[in-house]
Amino acid sequence: MNKSILLALGAIVVAGVAYVALAPGQSADTADAAPPAEGAPMVEVALPGSLSSTAQMGETAFNAVCADCHGVNAAGKMGFGPPLIHKIYEPSHHGDMAFQIAVQNGVRSHHWSFGNMPPQEGLTQSDVMAITAYVRELQRENGIE
Incomplete structure (x- = not known):
């Protein structure tokens, strides 16, 4: 050569x-x-300057139902649940309807090793639409579209 x-x-x-x-x-x-400690956020999340009124309602519902596992501002929670501010959850891979189905039916673990997500009680379709709007606005602020 x-x-x-x-x-x-x-x-x-x-x-x-x-x-x-x-x-x-x-x-x-x-x-x-080192990996984040148990319960620590898994990703850093940049927050938008403001949220739409629908996303504001979604933030309230997210904090009440979802944040225990998915963390504050959907940053994930080490040992509990994955970050939703992650490329895996971009709209072209997990569309808005995926959020409705996940809440209604639960989700088998497939991208992460946190175990299965059980169905979530007490959320209406409108609640989930608002939560989805909140997550999507956070995603856009973080370059996930």
Whole structure:
């Protein structure tokens, strides 16, 4: 092999090792960070300057029913439930109807290892629509669309 091919292969190997060592979304400073403590938020959430009136109602319902597992501002809660401010829950993957179905029927664990989510009692379809509006506004503020 000639020298330029060897240099190109070497560069590819170095780039591959760097990619694996610093997975997307990590920096050298966070690559060695310890996981969050039990009950701690799993992600940092930027809050919008204001919420629509529907999202405000959703925030109230979310705090009353969902935050015990999904954390304050849907940041997740280590050991309890996943963050909803996460690319997995973007509208193109988990549409708004997925929230209705999850509340009504529960959800089998499939993206995270928190166990199954049971159906949630006491929420109307309107409540879930408002919660969904709240989560979607938080997601948009955090670049998830």
